[in-house]
Amino acid sequence: MPGRIMIVDDAAFMRMMLKDILTKNGYEVVAEASNGKEAVLKYEEVKPDLVTMDITMPEMDGITAVKEIKKRDPNARIIMCSAMGQQAMVVDAIQAGARDFIVKPFKPERVIEAVKKVLGN
Amino acid sequence: MAETFDMERYLGVFLEEVEEHIERLEENLVQLEKSPDDESLVQAIFRSFHTIKGSSSSMGFQKMMELAHLMENLLDGVRKKTIAVTPELVDTLLRGVDLLKFMRNGIALEGKEPEVETGEIVGMLQGFLKEKEAPKEHPPERVSQKDQETPQVPEVAKEYTLTVYLTLDCSMKGVRAYLVINRLQESGIDVVSTNPSLSDLESERFGQSFEVLVRTALPPEAVKNIVESVAEIEKVEVTVHEPVEAPEEEKREEEKVERALPPEGKKRITGGLKKTVRVDVERLDALMNLVGELVIDRARLEDIIQRLRESKEVAHLRNLLVDTTTHIGRVTNELQMEIMKARMLPLAEVFNRFPRMVRDLARNFGKEIDFIIEGEDTELDRSLIEEITDPLIHLLRNAVDHGIEPPAERVALGKPPRGRILLKAYQEENSVVILVQDDGRGIDVERIRQKALALGLASQEELARMSDREAMEFIFYSGFSTNDKVTDVSGRGVGMDIVRRNIERVNGQVHVESERGKGTTFFLRLPLTLAIIRALLVRVNGTIYSIPLADVVEIEKIEKKNTYWVNKTLTSLFRGRALPLLRLQDLLEGKKAEYEEGMEVPEVLYTVVVNAARVLAGLVVDEIVGEQEIVIKSLGSYIGDVRGLGGATILGDGRVSLIVDVASLLWKMVQVGG
Numbered sequence: 014m015p016g017r018i019m020i021v022d023d024a025a026f027m028r029m030m031l032k033d034i035l036t037k038n039g040y041e042v043v044a045e046a047s048n049g050k051e052a053v054l055k056y057e058e059v060k061p062d063l064v065t066m067d068i069t070m071p072e073m074d075g076i077t078a079v080k081e082i083k084k085r086d087p088n089a090r091i092i093m094c095s096a097m098g099q100q101a102m103v104v105d106a107i108q109a110g111a112r113d114f115i116v117k118p119f120k121p122e123r124v125i126e127a128v129k130k131v132l133g134n
Numbered sequence: 135m136a137e138t139f140d141m142e143r144y145l146g147v148f149l150e151e152v153e154e155h156i157e158r159l160e161e162n163l164v165q166l167e168k169s170p171d172d173e174s175l176v177q178a179i180f181r182s183f184h185t186i187k188g189s190s191s192s193m194g195f196q197k198m199m200e201l202a203h204l205m206e207n208l209l210d211g212v213r214k215k216t217i218a219v220t221p222e223l224v225d226t227l228l229r230g231v232d233l234l235k236f237m238r239n240g241i242a243l244e245g246k247e248p249e250v251e252t253g254e255i256v257g258m259l260q261g262f263l264k265e266k267e268a269p270k271e272h273p274p275e276r277v278s279q280k281d282q283e284t285p286q287v288p289e290v291a292k293e294y295t296l297t298v299y300l301t302l303d304c305s306m307k308g309v310r311a312y313l314v315i316n317r318l319q320e321s322g323i324d325v326v327s328t329n330p331s332l333s334d335l336e337s338e339r340f341g342q343s344f345e346v347l348v349r350t351a352l353p354p355e356a357v358k359n360i361v362e363s364v365a366e367i368e369k370v371e372v373t374v375h376e377p378v379e380a381p382e383e384e385k386r387e388e389e390k391v392e393r394a395l396p397p398e399g400k401k402r403i404t405g406g407l408k409k410t411v412r413v414d415v416e417r418l419d420a421l422m423n424l425v426g427e428l429v430i431d432r433a434r435l436e437d438i439i440q441r442l443r444e445s446k447e448v449a450h451l452r453n454l455l456v457d458t459t460t461h462i463g464r465v466t467n468e469l470q471m472e473i474m475k476a477r478m479l480p481l482a483e484v485f486n487r488f489p490r491m492v493r494d495l496a497r498n499f500g501k502e503i504d505f506i507i508e509g510e511d512t513e514l515d516r517s518l519i520e521e522i523t524d525p526l527i528h529l530l531r532n533a534v535d536h537g538i539e540p541p542a543e544r545v546a547l548g549k550p551p552r553g554r555i556l557l558k559a560y561q562e563e564n565s566v567v568i569l570v571q572d573d574g575r576g577i578d579v580e581r582i583r584q585k586a587l588a589l590g591l592a593s594q595e596e597l598a599r600m601s602d603r604e605a606m607e608f609i610f611y612s613g614f615s616t617n618d619k620v621t622d623v624s625g626r627g628v629g630m631d632i633v634r635r636n637i638e639r640v641n642g643q644v645h646v647e648s649e650r651g652k653g654t655t656f657f658l659r660l661p662l663t664l665a666i667i668r669a670l671l672v673r674v675n676g677t678i679y680s681i682p683l684a685d686v687v688e689i690e691k692i693e694k695k696n697t698y699w700v701n702k703t704l705t706s707l708f709r710g711r712a713l714p715l716l717r718l719q720d721l722l723e724g725k726k727a728e729y730e731e732g733m734e735v736p737e738v739l740y741t742v743v744v745n746a747a748r749v750l751a752g753l754v755v756d757e758i759v760g761e762q763e764i765v766i767k768s769l770g771s772y773i774g775d776v777r778g779l780g781g782a783t784i785l786g787d788g789r790v791s792l793i794v795d796v797a798s799l800l801w802k803m804v805q806v807g808g
Contacts, residue, residue: 097305097306100306100308100309103306104312107312107316115365116306123366126366130362130363130364130365133363
């Protein structure tokens with residue numbers, strides 16, 4: 014089922030890549046944010062079906078952003094975008110309520126699988 | 135291309151895991167022979183074979199899988215008590231494990247299973263199966279067992295074993311497994327236990343699949359769907375356990391732990407998550423190097439303070455600098471300790487392979503031996519652990535072969551027929567002591583003296599002056615123990631000189647104590663780490679050299695009037711012993727370093743008394759500068775091994791100081807001097 018997605022990442026390159034992958038597979042990217050603070054604000058504004066959330070970002074990191082978003086919307090669906098070696102942080106994010114995670118470098122099929130599964134719930 | 139890369143990464147994990155299991159198997163099988171009724175041991179062995187079977191089959195290593203499977207079935211027989219634990223069975227299983235090891239190493243080298251004839255071992259293993267009724271293939275690790283611990287389980291709840299297979303290219307398997315368990319718990323499913331254990335899962339010590347034992351009223355399909363809602367799951371297999379059937383025995387221990395805790399499984403499991411990260415040794419080395427730089431900077435700051443002392447106007451600045459330096463000092467010390475600790479490994483890493491070796495040796499030589507290991511938790515720098523393995527093998531082999539008498543001889547001597555070998559490690563101040571002790575023949579000192587005399591290592595008079603203890607040290611001389619005949623003489627085999635050289639190379643010391651007829655003990659004393667040592671700084675001809683404090687006995691200011699000419703060379707007395715005086719400068723340059731009669735001798739000789747390579751000597755220097763902690767830096771490959779120098783370090787003022795390798799310096803002297 015297609016869905017409305019918000020991409021959060023401080024690197025424009027990563028946002029572009031994810032956007033390409035998602036739109037090619039029929040999803041609609043309704044918002045982009047380049048840090049956690051912006052993500053929380055935009056989430057309330059556009060209420061996306063799903064968020065992809067980078068971990069290391071300026072202003073507010075991804076884990077704090079997950080907590081903030083979950084406070085406002087306990088049903089928020091968030092997928093963490095992690096780099097290798099961030100195991101502990103991904104665990105923190107899951108504890109904060111993230112539904113799944115993908116690991117950089119992204120493989121399109123893995124991204125789509127995770128998105129599908131989280132939305133399919 | 136991405137595919138291959140991932141396979142390779144996976145292969146590494148596979149090889150590492152199989153290696154770990156093989157080591158554990160060797161240990162546990164030897165233990166099993168001693169305590170055949172230890173069920174948890176049988177379970178552990180079974181599990182190892184099971185895991186090797188599982189992962190080799192998923193890697194497509196057919197022969198390995200078949201061999202592991204066969205041995206798994208044998209262990210199942212042991213578990214069900216249809217197969218008895220005999221020395222023959224253990225022998226054959228150990229041979230099977232050897233074969234697994236061979237295959238594993240072959241795979242590591244070539245990436246595919248090596249060509250190897252498995253027929254003989256397989257036949258032997260099957261022989262044990264056929265003796266009794268061959269047990270049928272059992273569902274993985276499931277055994278009936280009356281269970282008194284679960285009456286409180288509601289009847290509607292069923293237990294399922296979920297075997298979760300992750301996709302081959304799955305990254306962060308540990309977090310993935312955590313997510314699966316988290317998801318199950320969120321859905322109200324009781325997670326009873328996991329295989330491998332949670333901590334192994336979290337630190338990614340598992341192959342491409344893991345098992346979760348759950349208890350829930352939900353139908354199997356629903357549980358399966360929950361797990362499959364997580365990404366990067368290849369497939370999930372659900373095994374339903376009849377309510378009457380008890381949980382798996384081999385999970386008993388884990389279960390007890392789980393059950394002993396209140397039913398807030400979720401909290402417990404998340405709480406138990408230890409966030410461990412595997413670190414490359416090279417990375418630790420790099421960190422250690424950085425700490426080394428800091429240590430050098432600290433020394434440099436201290437140097438600046440010293441210089442500032444002279445000028446008065448900058449008193450305030452100086453105080454600030456003192457404070458900061460003190461703080462840096464504290465932080466570097468802590469950092470240094472932490473990194474050192476991270477580099478430490480328990481000695482169990484090496485010790486654990488010895489029971490197998492001692493057992494095999496004892497069987498070969500027809501000896502009966504109780505092998506006892508103590509203090510295997512003692513930790514040592516990992517590079518040292520590698521260095522001491524060979525010497526220890528040597529000492530143990532000698533103890534079995536030459537130390538312990540055959541049972542009949544022992545009985546005739548009024549000793550118990552079973553000999554005893556103790557391998558023990560403990561920490562003493564800044565070093566670790568490892569001792570290898572046997573209650574065998576002991577060393578015949580008289581014959582050592584004779585041998586030393588015959589080989590011209592010492593004169594009659596010298597030997598007469600030597601205590602037994604000193605004389606015994608001759609076994610470490612090269613050319614002494616390499617002689618085969620020494621076996622009968624000393625009750626010790628070959629290569630003791632190599633043991634000594636290996637240990638001294640890592641700044642350690644070795645010595646021996648022995649009593650005829652009672653036994654022998656070898657002591658190895660090792661530094662905790664190699665990278666940073668305390669050294670004495672001395673000045674020779676304008677250059678500052680560092681002498682490792684471990685080699686220094688004392689610093690003496692010797693007056694000319696207290697010296698004597700012995701054999702035309704200048705000698706002093708040190709604690710009642712003759713102390714040859716050698717000029718460090720000439721020693722380093724490879725020249726003749728003794729003062730000879732007729733030479734000009736200064737009124738006062740600043741002498742560093744050193745003891746290394748079993749030689750006591752006084753090194754004459756121009757000035758004793760002080761004592762300092764130094765970071766050893768290699769001289770670099772283009773310079774290579776320089777006799778007499780063990781590396782370099784950077785001093786507080788930025789100058790480079792060469793580190794004197796006393797043992798090799800004196801060794802050279804002994805060789806030259808005869």
